[in-house]
Amino acid sequence: MAIDQLDDRVILTSESNPKTQLTILNYGATVISWKINSEEQLWLSTAAKLDGSKPVRGGIPLVFPVFGKSQAEGFKDLPQHGFARNSIWEFLGQTKANPPTVQFALSPELANPDVYSKWDKGDNDFTLLLTVELDDQELKTTIEVENTDKKAWKFNWLFHTYLRVDDIEDSLVNNLPGETCYDQIVKETYVDKHPAVDFDKETDRIYKQVPEKKILQVIDKGNVLHNVQRVNLPDVVVWNPWIEKSGGMGDFEPKNGYLNMVCIEPGHVHDFVELKPGESWKASQIISTKNKDIQLLSI
Numbered sequence: 001m002a003i004d005q006l007d008d009r010v011i012l013t014s015e016s017n018p019k020t021q022l023t024i025l026n027y028g029a030t031v032i033s034w035k036i037n038s039e040e041q042l043w044l045s046t047a048a049k050l051d052g053s054k055p056v057r058g059g060i061p062l063v064f065p066v067f068g069k070s071q072a073e074g075f076k077d078l079p080q081h082g083f084a085r086n087s088i089w090e091f092l093g094q095t096k097a098n099p100p101t102v103q104f105a106l107s108p109e110l111a112n113p114d115v116y117s118k119w120d121k122g123d124n125d126f127t128l129l130l131t132v133e134l135d136d137q138e139l140k141t142t143i144e145v146e147n148t149d150k151k152a153w154k155f156n157w158l159f160h161t162y163l164r165v166d167d168i169e170d171s172l173v174n175n176l177p178g179e180t181c182y183d184q185i186v187k188e189t190y191v192d193k194h195p196a197v198d199f200d201k202e203t204d205r206i207y208k209q210v211p212e213k214k215i216l217q218v219i220d221k222g223n224v225l226h227n228v229q230r231v232n233l234p235d236v237v238v239w240n241p242w243i244e245k246s247g248g249m250g251d252f253e254p255k256n257g258y259l260n261m262v263c264i265e266p267g268h269v270h271d272f273v274e275l276k277p278g279e280s281w282k283a284s285q286i287i288s289t290k291n292k293d294i295q296l297l298s299i
């Protein structure tokens, strides 16, 4: 694998196919592009700020130590989704040849001080290690969170993945029926009884404790486009801002871009993970286009 380390980003190119490429910004360690044989798999707003002035609108922003806003002690002052997505991570280099693997790290010294200082008054010592593996048709991102402090603390984690679709109105996400979700639009918890998640309006749901064996599949006109597998990430957020909400976001362009994206966000967000001093926690998201069969596990 060729690795090009530029000032603000790292580009990985597959040796077996030079048209398979991954771009990771140092800012937020945000994957902003993943092309398989020239075909882009992720959605990135054309107005996304890539200069570190604002979290990236698109790609795979990383959410830590809080998902959304929380009134929990130590989290109240943090802005939505925490500080991992607006801190400049350190590129550690290539760590494995096969599958080609690189790593990025974040610790309090590197974290955006304005935001980090709002988490328990900036008093929690931690290390985040992000491992990114690029295979021919698969992207695996693994996070390891370590408590390097002398006291316990807690956190949420989430991969805020913007997947590209041809037309959201022709797309479904399966394997969530039967699961309990908190619907952030109507502010209610219910069991989703639809045969699949479809999209004809703003959608913002947190599915809780979804069994790991359930692969989340984005199905476009009957074809499986993306398979999202999770390791140690029990919750899944499904988000599409639709017309009004995306219209109000200055960094969301083109304005009809909501038709070409769906966020499937594997995370640990319903409950906090608590780590005692010296403990660590590890989780992965695996997105793949290999499997074309619809997985029928639900109901």
Ligand SMILES: O=P(O)(O)OC[C@H]1O[C@@H](O)[C@H](O)[C@@H](O)[C@@H]1O
Binding pocket: 055, 068, 080, 081, 160, 184, 204, 205, 237, 239, 265
């Ligand atoms: O605009 P932000 O901070 O990137 O958040 C985008 C969306 O992120 C999703 O994860 C949340 O469920 C939504 O409620 C939120 O609107």
